[in-house]
Amino acid sequence: MHASEPTSTTWRLIGAALLSIMLTAPAAAQEPSGEPPRDDQPIVLDVPYVPTPHEAVYRMLELVQVQPDDYVIDLGSGDGRIVIAAARDWGVKRALGIDIDPVRIAEANAAAQEAGVADRVAFERGDLFEKDFSDVDVLTMYLLPSINLDLRPIILEKLRPGTRVASHAFDMGDWRPDEWILVQGRYVYKWVVPARIEGRWEVTRADGRKFTVDIRQTYQRIEGMALIEGRARPLVFADIRGPTLRFSLANEHYTGLVDGERITALPGNKVVTAWHAKRI
Template identity: 50%
Template sequence: MSFKSFIPYQRRSVHAVIVTGVLVTTLGLVSIAHADPQAADNVEVASSIELDVPYVPTPEPVVEGMMEMGAVSEGNRVIDLGSGDGRIAIAAAKLGAQVLGVDIDPERIREADENAEREGVTDRVEFRQEDLFDTPIADADVLTLYLLPTINQQLRPKILTDMAPGSRVVSHAFDMGNWASDERRTIAGRTVYLWHVPARIEGEWQLMQGDTLVNLTLSQRYQEVRGVAQRDGQAMTVGNARLLGDRIAFTLADGEHYQRFYGRVDQDRIQGVEPVEALAGPGEPVEADWQAERES
């Protein structure tokens, strides 16, 4: 993907047949328990657990859309919080990802394990009974969620702190409060959101373009970036800034020259990854190589 495609995502609708999810009632669990002694133990344990999120299955077309939006592929590490019957985790495993599904309900874990075995992906997916707030997520390339708005917002600080810049978060139905999504789609009448965990770029930077030094000050609110700059004591305008995970694009203008920069953020360093674009100004050659280092 070219870094020059830094434009706002367009909403898209995907039309598909909805697979209606059915809630498992207490009566249903008791019926299973009569047929399966292990299930009876699970029912007893489950009845003593206070669930943060009710179990509602995600329709299969939505699962497929979540995989596409999260760009799940072979070799990815995927963590599904509130994994239920395992359908999201299993879909990721079928694409070659290594997957962890987490649910606090032992009955859902038992069901998910059975489904994984039936689908032949037990070597690529693990289901674990634990509180989702206790699950380490730092190594996840993709985090999938179908929880509740309040739970998403409680998870938000952990996502922003622990997950690597550029990793993806895909949520069925619920957003992240004031952290706007990078993409939103309607799939089979359901809303699905995508975020790229933003790099931390706030601070004072020294940008070198050839022999030219630009002092750049950036502020940040999630993926929203603002800035001011100076070159040789002359104020410059920082405009049209866009942060997508660890990728950044912005325009520098001094009233005569307008140049577009594309870079990748790596902690306290930004490395140019595309030639600088001369958007307007005199026709002298543009120094294409650039980099920036954070001072504070």
């Protein structure tokens, strides 16, 4: 279940209100590029520090279905509340917060000690655009719309298919969220990083018959056309969620796991079995 998707008018009102609050708050966040400043250098801030409300923290972690074995990273971690909650309330064994402000890093470390999770969390001072977080399972953020859009290509290109992403208040432009909820007047968004599947694929069925499929992809939305024995047939009910591909073709249903240049069949109810595909 999720709340109605915000309209452009709603978005402008929410964005304007939040930005007004953020610009009057004490500044502390991360700069977008360059070497991290030394402690004796003035900090150039790109995102003002405004903490995510505790209720929104809980709902963010709930929405992305955090599991104990997940590696969680929070970008612009501030006082560390999301990272600490992931370890304390959801049993996460490893979590990292990244922030540019040494004052917030010290504050977060003290809060982690007080919460009894300092052995499972860490806070790192640095530039979130320079950090390699390709091994993350869950990525959380409360930044600004422009920063989200700058991060979007990094998330799509560097993170593993299936990685869950949550953002408080701001979305990712035309990359529509997979789910969203409304928490005390604030939107919380969730995305699942899709496998990159655009292109031509050769499908081989269990009986050895082959056909080609041309797929066009816009984030998690896909459309395509198969060529079977010289006849063009469209894919219907097609989507890609993380590494899982689903489509129907000629009244048959396919579900597969995308792994780079190959797709292997997944089991399911009334689906084609033992098929596979390779990119050509």
